[in-house]
Amino acid sequence: MTDHNTSASDASRPALAPELIEQFSLAGRIAVITGAAGGIGRQAAITFAQAGADVVIADVGVEGLRGTAELVAAVGGSATVVPTDVSNRDSVEALAAAALDAHGRIDVWANVAGIIRYAPITEVTPDDLAAIVGVNQFGTYWGLAAAARIMAADPGKRGGSIINITSAGGDMPAPTLSVYAMTKAAVAHLTRCAAVEFGPSGIRVNAVAPGFTDTPMVQRNWTRADGSIDEEARARFMGMRAAQSPLGTTAEPEDQSLAMLYLASDASKFVTGQILRPNGGVYMA
Template sequence: MGRLEGKVAIVTGAGRVGNIGVAVARAFLREGAQAVVGTDFRREEAEAIADLVKADGSQGSFVLMEQDVTSEADWARVSRETVDRFGQIDVLVNNAGISIHGSIAGTSLDDLRKVMAVNHDALFLGIKACAPHLAGAVARFGGGGAIINNLSMASYMPNATNIGYHVSKAAGRMLTVCAALEYGPQKIRVNSIHPGVTMTPILREGLDAYVANGMWDSTEAAEQALAAMNPLGISSVPEDAANAFVYLASEEARFVTGAAICHDGGIGLKY
């Protein structure tokens, strides 16, 4: 029996092969989840993701729904359609996120609001929409429901050139602990995971841009430089983080709420 046997999860930001959301969805299904509803603003890679899930040999269902995570109406629709189709919601993973680089002086209020909307407001909306359904998980699983917010090491590491991202992730951490207090009596556990530098398609595109601008000689050299920043001296891939999400979604974490798992290779130790 898998660690997530019979559970139904919603995972936002799960619409692109190679990202953390897709890795989490696949890991959940491999651990016996009944279904994973992935959401994203894009659906172009839905067939490719479905093929990966099928190749894993998972018996559960994967559905990719289009969603604007900043829309309260979209959250109501996604939660309702998930319950209508699968009868329950047991796990919510708030994974979707964006970044618009800039200092305070160089960031417009509109850009700050865009980042806050996706990285913070969407967490609030997701928790609010799904909590009434998650509360029922305690009747199905002793550990109750689980909410996991993907917040990044940015939540505890200041950065003067990416103000919106770091501030939004720090705000997400406070929302996590407030939600843990509010929903604990309903047996809903609320935790956060803080990945460090993870080799996703978006990061690789960013490294390619740095190479094109002459900062590094190659993408491989850039990856090695980033890996050298943490005490372990290695890079992370999405599957690494997915294992931490599985733990927090499982019954093994039945006594864990309000926790922050720093999945950063130890780079936070330097700050």
């Protein structure tokens, strides 16, 4: 009987050479991460630093950024803190210039900053629409453009990796989330457009579409106005989300940052224009 799982070449397949495993390393790389004051962006900054990158961290939350810089230092990394409002193009350009000033190049740029607001379509206000589109869509767009311009002009022609963050919400319609979902679906398609446009310059553009991940963004669902935690609401919420996954779990920020590390590193050198979905199987494209 033929063993279909083991071809002749499989039987003698050697261990990966150390230099292949090293492709997950970011040693010597410069990585810009927006939305890095907390949640997934903070975890990405720590993970990238642990993988060897010098990180440039940006957010509107300056206190949070300082906290992230301390956590990066605690794993032996170095972080440059650049307060940034990603919805403002000038602010994003200033972030890119600060990264270039500090390090002379940018290898990885992760557009993580995002906001969410819940409202039925008939009650969304112009302010809601402008704010969510402003951060999630414009913010990603300006970051992508600034990063690609710098990477394409690199005299060493090293290319680079740009990572956008979309959402399972961009794949699956849900009531009261129309604006957020719309922006995330737009970012997914922007990712594909940019991959086509920048591929010839050696720049890869991919997205991570997280499923439900325990961060400040979702913790608001069980945090009372006085800042205390409603444990019952937390258990109910987490239980409901976990039940949607074939794995029966929700995600931690590191589940997202490790997916981002793969896309940031040379391990994914043949991957571009893709949406990677660490979502516990809640949605299968």
